[in-house]
Amino acid sequence: MPQWKELPTELPSSERQLLVHLRRLKDRSGLSLAALASRTSYSRSSWERYLNGKKPVPRKAVEELAQVCGTEPTRLVVLYEVAERARTQEAPGRPDQPTREQEQDGQEQAPPRAARTVPLKWMLGTVALAVAVSFGGGLLVAGAWDDDAPAKKGGAVAAGTGYLRGQTYACDVRRKGGELRAGHSGTREMLLDINSTGFDVVEAQCLLREKGFSPGVFDGLYDERTKDAAKRFQGRHHLVMDGIIGPDTWRELRR
16 A cells, blocks of 8 residues: 555545545545556556645545445535635635735725625535534544543543643553454544544543554644554554554444
8 A cells, every 4th residue: 555645734634534545545446547547537646646636636536535445425415515615715805805916005995794704604514514524433432431530640631531632641551342442542444644633542542552553642632743653553463554543443442
């Protein structure tokens, strides 16, 4: 399998989620970029730009990739639409953003209040709905244990507390319902990559340590140390060594 390049740091999270799904779909199919080009309407160089975040991927390309890989496109299309709306909101030249020439000439005008507030509310609602449709059971779950896990020595925070960035969290890994859990999240689907944060990351960090691939940190921040530990774990279990924790890696972590 190819070693993917890191996605550009400036990519919005919605765009990053879409590309991670497309990369995984392509890897699982076993198709090369050249093979994709021969089976779709897009060239090899176009697929290289799309999948490495150099250029926004068109909706038709998303649908064609799903088709050639034999998967139902609905979930990917939902992710595409969320990413597309985010790009539209951030695109230069919108009515609520003056152009550089207008700023220089002092000609910018305040937009109507509705132009600022209504799209934002609509966008937040759409994103929430899309996340619910796309990830279902992969939502953040804090305090997954029924009983209270004690905090470890050294200032580690026990499961069941609200997530705070910069805190170190306790790893109290137990087997429950036939799978390993650290008590911070019950997800088996959430995709984690560089700069992901929250209890899903804490859960992954604790499970990696339990499996003998400790990242050395349990703070809920998916940094290079965590990604390196994930890659080593994936290599041991014959998974795609991209350092991105997804359903396949979660399955092995929870065994």
